[in-house]
Amino acid sequence: MTSPVETSALTKRYGPITAVTDLDLTVRTGEVYGFLGPNGAGKTTTLRMLLGLIKPTSGTIRLFGAVPGPHYLDRVGALIEGPAFYPYLSGRDNLRVLAAHAGADSRRVATVLRIVDLADRAGDRYGTYSLGMKQRLGLAAALLKDPALLILDEPTNGLDPAGMADIRATIRRLADDGRTVLLSSHLLGEVQQICDRVGMISAGRLVSQLSVAELSSAGLRVIADPLPAARERVAAMIGADRITEDGDALYLDTTDDMVPRINAELVNAGLAVRELHRCEPDLERTFLELTGSGGDPHAH
Numbered sequence: 001m002t003s004p005v006e007t008s009a010l011t012k013r014y015g016p017i018t019a020v021t022d023l024d025l026t027v028r029t030g031e032v033y034g035f036l037g038p039n040g041a042g043k044t045t046t047l048r049m050l051l052g053l054i055k056p057t058s059g060t061i062r063l064f065g066a067v068p069g070p071h072y073l074d075r076v077g078a079l080i081e082g083p084a085f086y087p088y089l090s091g092r093d094n095l096r097v098l099a100a101h102a103g104a105d106s107r108r109v110a111t112v113l114r115i116v117d118l119a120d121r122a123g124d125r126y127g128t129y130s131l132g133m134k135q136r137l138g139l140a141a142a143l144l145k146d147p148a149l150l151i152l153d154e155p156t157n158g159l160d161p162a163g164m165a166d167i168r169a170t171i172r173r174l175a176d177d178g179r180t181v182l183l184s185s186h187l188l189g190e191v192q193q194i195c196d197r198v199g200m201i202s203a204g205r206l207v208s209q210l211s212v213a214e215l216s217s218a219g220l221r222v223i224a225d226p227l228p229a230a231r232e233r234v235a236a237m238i239g240a241d242r243i244t245e246d247g248d249a250l251y252l253d254t255t256d257d258m259v260p261r262i263n264a265e266l267v268n269a270g271l272a273v274r275e276l277h278r279c280e281p282d283l284e285r286t287f288l289e290l291t292g293s294g295g296d297p298h299a300h
């Protein structure tokens with residue numbers, strides 16, 4: 001099956017600035033793909049190229065196996081810059097205007113309002129909407145043509161936590177309905193919550209492409225007194241190379257069955273074990289390692 005998105009050696013230069021370099025990106029059918037990177041990494045530039053809003057300097061783009069062109073616009077919905085709506089029209093009327101303009105079936109308006117959970121407020125003027133509602137209306141607009149692929153640039157940017165949660169839940173629902181979603185984000189936690197796979201971009205380069213499960217391989221966090229003695233004991237059990245120290249804690253790359261044994265070993269050695277638990281996936285560490293100046297930008 002052809003992938004919804006496939007780029008090869010995609011590159012964009014602005015004069016002396018190379019915004020995107022040699023990007024090979026594949027988004028698979030039905031997944032939520034998170035394009036993760038700090039500000040200025042080249043995410044927006046990439047999404048704009050995919051949508052044909054700007055021309056690549058070199059490289060190729062295939063959407064559903066075809067060269068981008070007007071014919072695929074029906075299959076791709078996008079939310080890329082803050083959508084422009086009329087403040088004095090209701091949310092529903094704004095969508096009607098857009099549907100007419102885009103040649104979408106006007107019956108879709110009610111459907112998409114329901115999908116983004118805005119049916120109750122659809123009669124209110126857009127100008128009275130909260131940021132979160134505005135963003136949901138933007139999402140509704142992107143869904144008018146019932147696209148198979150959604151491209152969303154920082155869809156939760158600027159929203160309060162409740163607004164973010166709403167948008168994330170909506171995106172997850174859209175994917176569960178069989179749509180493919182490509183979204184950009186600079187938030188690790190967000191990508192971890194809603195994405196199936198992540199491409200990390202740093203300074204215009206894709207530094208890593210992983211499943212969220214891979215990114216999330218958890219470790220064991222240990223705090224014990226005195227820490228150097230604990231480290232020595234654990235090293236003898238699992239090997240020094242599977243221990244990292246960070247502040248007052250040790251992070252161990254080990255399996256669940258080792259947890260009670262490590263605990264017993266430390267306690268028997270007379271050490272005070274203050275904490276011993278599986279830590280939450282440390283995406284941030286991975287992210288910093290992959291994108292930090294000390295990391296190998298070509299690491300996979």
Ligand SMILES: Nc1ncnc2c1ncn2[C@@H]1O[C@H](COP(=O)(O)OP(=O)(O)OP(=O)(O)O)[C@@H](O)[C@H]1O
Nearest residue numbers: 014017018019037038039040041042043044045046
């Ligand atoms: N029209 C332009 N002219 C010149 N440089 C540009 C232009 N658009 C983007 N850039 C540069 O390209 C690089 C990548 O920018 P881009 O907006 O794609 O990053 P981003 O990852 O989306 O970050 P942000 O979230 O801050 O938008 C930056 O160095 C930016 O300054």
